[in-house]
Amino acid sequence: MKNKYIFGGIMIVLFLGIMGYLFTQSNIKYENNFALVKSTNKTVKATGSWVKEKSYSYDSGNNLFQFYMKDQNGIEMRVVYRGAMPNNFESASSIVVTGSYQDNYFYAKEILTKCPSKYQEQQKSTSM
Amino acid sequence: MIGSIIISFALLFNIIAMIMYYLNFKGYNNTISYARIFFHLTSIFVIVASSFLWYFILTHQYQYKYVYSYSNNSLSTGLLFSSFWGGQEGSLMLWILFTVIVGIFLQSYASKRGDLEPRVMSVLTLALTFLLVMVSPWFKNPFEIIWTTPIFVELKSINSNYLSLPFLQQYWFSVPQTNANFIQVSPALYASLVQNGIDPNTFIVNGRGLNPQLLNFWMQIHPPVLFVGFAMATVPFSFAVAALMKNEYKEWVSQSFPWLLAGTGILGLGIMLGGYWAYEMLGWGGYWAWDPVENSSLIPWLIGVAAIHTMIVQRRSQNTSGGIGRFAKTNLILSILVYILVLYSTFLTRSGVLGDASVHSFVDPGMLVYLLLLIFIGSFTLLGLGLIFYRWKDLQSEVPNDESLLSRELSLFTAAVTLCASAIIVFVGTSAPLVGRSVDISFYNEMHIPLAIIVGILNGLSLLLKWKITSTQELLSKSVIYVSISVVLTALLILIASITDIMMVLLALSSIFTIIVNGEIAINIMKRNLDRLGAYVAHIGLAIFILGVIGSSAYSKEQTLNLVKNKTVEAFGYQMMFTGYEPIENGSKYAFNIKLTKDGKSYNAAPVMYIAEFNNSLMREPSIIVLPTKDIYLAPLSYDETGHHNHSENLKIEKGKSINYDNVIITFENFEMDDDVMKAMQEGRDFQLGASLVASLEGKNFPFKLFRKQVNGQVEFTSYESKDLNLRFQLVNLSTQGVELKISKLDEPIHLTTDKSEEVLVVNASIKPFIGLVWIGVVIVVSGFFIAFSRRLKESF
Numbered sequence: 001m002k003n004k005y006i007f008g009g010i011m012i013v014l015f016l017g018i019m020g021y022l023f024t025q026s027n028i029k030y031e032n033n034f035a036l037v038k039s040t041n042k043t044v045k046a047t048g049s050w051v052k053e054k055s056y057s058y059d060s061g062n063n064l065f066q067f068y069m070k071d072q073n074g075i076e077m078r079v080v081y082r083g084a085m086p087n088n089f090e091s092a093s094s095i096v097v098t099g100s101y102q103d104n105y106f107y108a109k110e111i112l113t114k115c116p117s118k119y120q121e122q123q124k125s126t127s128m
Numbered sequence: 129m130i131g132s133i134i135i136s137f138a139l140l141f142n143i144i145a146m147i148m149y150y151l152n153f154k155g156y157n158n159t160i161s162y163a164r165i166f167f168h169l170t171s172i173f174v175i176v177a178s179s180f181l182w183y184f185i186l187t188h189q190y191q192y193k194y195v196y197s198y199s200n201n202s203l204s205t206g207l208l209f210s211s212f213w214g215g216q217e218g219s220l221m222l223w224i225l226f227t228v229i230v231g232i233f234l235q236s237y238a239s240k241r242g243d244l245e246p247r248v249m250s251v252l253t254l255a256l257t258f259l260l261v262m263v264s265p266w267f268k269n270p271f272e273i274i275w276t277t278p279i280f281v282e283l284k285s286i287n288s289n290y291l292s293l294p295f296l297q298q299y300w301f302s303v304p305q306t307n308a309n310f311i312q313v314s315p316a317l318y319a320s321l322v323q324n325g326i327d328p329n330t331f332i333v334n335g336r337g338l339n340p341q342l343l344n345f346w347m348q349i350h351p352p353v354l355f356v357g358f359a360m361a362t363v364p365f366s367f368a369v370a371a372l373m374k375n376e377y378k379e380w381v382s383q384s385f386p387w388l389l390a391g392t393g394i395l396g397l398g399i400m401l402g403g404y405w406a407y408e409m410l411g412w413g414g415y416w417a418w419d420p421v422e423n424s425s426l427i428p429w430l431i432g433v434a435a436i437h438t439m440i441v442q443r444r445s446q447n448t449s450g451g452i453g454r455f456a457k458t459n460l461i462l463s464i465l466v467y468i469l470v471l472y473s474t475f476l477t478r479s480g481v482l483g484d485a486s487v488h489s490f491v492d493p494g495m496l497v498y499l500l501l502l503i504f505i506g507s508f509t510l511l512g513l514g515l516i517f518y519r520w521k522d523l524q525s526e527v528p529n530d531e532s533l534l535s536r537e538l539s540l541f542t543a544a545v546t547l548c549a550s551a552i553i554v555f556v557g558t559s560a561p562l563v564g565r566s567v568d569i570s571f572y573n574e575m576h577i578p579l580a581i582i583v584g585i586l587n588g589l590s591l592l593l594k595w596k597i598t599s600t601q602e603l604l605s606k607s608v609i610y611v612s613i614s615v616v617l618t619a620l621l622i623l624i625a626s627i628t629d630i631m632m633v634l635l636a637l638s639s640i641f642t643i644i645v646n647g648e649i650a651i652n653i654m655k656r657n658l659d660r661l662g663a664y665v666a667h668i669g670l671a672i673f674i675l676g677v678i679g680s681s682a683y684s685k686e687q688t689l690n691l692v693k694n695k696t697v698e699a700f701g702y703q704m705m706f707t708g709y710e711p712i713e714n715g716s717k718y719a720f721n722i723k724l725t726k727d728g729k730s731y732n733a734a735p736v737m738y739i740a741e742f743n744n745s746l747m748r749e750p751s752i753i754v755l756p757t758k759d760i761y762l763a764p765l766s767y768d769e770t771g772h773h774n775h776s777e778n779l780k781i782e783k784g785k786s787i788n789y790d791n792v793i794i795t796f797e798n799f800e801m802d803d804d805v806m807k808a809m810q811e812g813r814d815f816q817l818g819a820s821l822v823a824s825l826e827g828k829n830f831p832f833k834l835f836r837k838q839v840n841g842q843v844e845f846t847s848y849e850s851k852d853l854n855l856r857f858q859l860v861n862l863s864t865q866g867v868e869l870k871i872s873k874l875d876e877p878i879h880l881t882t883d884k885s886e887e888v889l890v891v892n893a894s895i896k897p898f899i900g901l902v903w904i905g906v907v908i909v910v911s912g913f914f915i916a917f918s919r920r921l922k923e924s925f
Binding site for chain 2 (some may be wrong): 004015018019022023025026027028029030043045053054055056057063083084085087088089090091093098
């Protein structure tokens, strides 16, 4: 009887231990301050918006998509992504890029676009 | 108005039904008939309310905000039907509709089983109360009139007859950058319209429509199936709480069992339909991305499947040893958790807490709904787990666990524990955004490979073990044949597919072991009793599914291809040629035809790209060639008529504005226009348009001019080179919007429009070996659930 509980206990501790370890290894922090994003080369999820006024390009030869992003404080950074401009990109109200900042570029492994389901806020800020 | 009134009445009737059911449970015998009447009234009102919502959508009654927001005149009837669940309010309504329908069946089922009805139904009506409050006029009401709160409506949605009304100017807004015009629809405008004798219901004549990603066949199937699964999760919860209310734990297991089987079967189907949708239509490349929204419905499914396994043990031990049976507490907790996790899933996806973490975008629902959802989860957790705590002493009287280590009981329990471990992993990863974190996909994958191996082994092993006790010798002699066949088959697989990764080998081995053991038993049983096939079928399905996952994800190959029109590119042994594009679906989309040939056989693929009017974005749809052993997946990336213009950048500058390029400030000062340009343009004569710009670096100014020339109908753009700046400015476009420049370094080679005839389609091509097994596996698993359901339904009488 007792052995069973000890065995079960060990299994639980082992499981939680492995999970905790992997969690600390693979967890990624959200960051909406690009000053901090630029200060580290750790992988982060940087949230901000696309700077539409600035240039963007897609290099089909190398399958590289480049654009500028800015955070709430207006700090900008240049993002490079291996892939094409994602669906919904042009209309995205905010963008989350996962990757790390190195040598003046943010290398994004993943781009997630958030779409405004309601357009009210946007119009308010531009028309009043 | 009418919709809100019906919903309010449904809520009222439901509360009465709940109270009446509860009073009946407390011993007031005469309340049961009232409870039934009011519950059925609730059902009728909910069904009527849903019908009204459908009716309003189908008849384009845009005075309802929901109808305006999620449908428009151009949607097909099928998609109009699915606009019902296109937004938050409607999907809540759908959930309620299915809960009510499930409730009708449950009421009839429970009324035939002693004193079960008042207990089960008081719990179900309690859940329904919370749901109905959420769609009531104070919260997320699908029948909200568009005039009640100010909202901006695009000009094209407004009846053009009214656009000339003078007072409309007050409500007119325009966005300067995009030149889009909006009318602010508000109570004030409503009043103005009424004053001028205009029927406000005729003011808005079109809606915004659905997000283009939702505009396809699966939108009509996936959400409803998922919500049936969600609604059915209410039932095991209700049975568990009902058992705790009565403090009697024997009967609820067999009564709840068929419901749990059907519910998890449908939920699983719903989840994987979503996966198929993502793979086939949305071009996410795979069927499963561990997206928080996908995950959040997987968690209750895993717990539900765990509960199925321990409930089998409890039923079995009830029959053999009497009493309430083994794992009584476990089963209560798991059954309660299934619904709580469904609610948690709703909370994650609808409260806006996932915000940036998920591709499934939901609007921030507002503080009230956020709180209401928290209260909903909180009170159901408290109710369920609190009752277990309250009854803990009575639950101790279960059968002593006399099974040995090598028993089917313990292996089924271990299976349940493994499934719970999987659920915990997904739960932790999915909840990470709540604390501002997110986990990489590797977290899920690395944790699940060993778990999947354990599941595979248990799927075979548990069936070789007998109930209570199996001698080690017996097990060894029995399993040696299965294990050796599995090893031989796996070895063959390794040779054929050249699998080298040890984890993949083990995973394949455990899955093959499952198939061999379950397959043999299934064939034996098939001759006698088809009824009992459920478990074996589900296990074989799962093993096939896992083999499909191994093939399609671990051995998938991917490559980005530049397909120049009419030139052959070889990839994965296929000759691929882009042959041109053609408009499809009335010119709203473009299909890019690619011809693939291999060994004299040819296949046609046509990935799709289009600019969606809804959000003015480029949308893409993949094309899949399904072959017996693999899928060829072609996801379009871009289409380029000139080939290269990528090594330098395009900059847009509006008149009077400046832009910073590598510390060089470029200002577009003015247009350069001859006096007769307008005339020349109209007459079709050659003309030139110019722009004067200034580039400045460290205080030095370099003014220059660029021209757009039209010579013999051909448009040419000039460029300007500055040695001081080491830059070359090439004009790309000049319009009233401003100038568009391409800037490149002088010492770098430039790729301008060198070869104008070149048309390049860029696609991401991938090979997904044996992905068909994933779908086949899912279908087999789900049918297993339903075979088991029909058997357990018969047993529940």
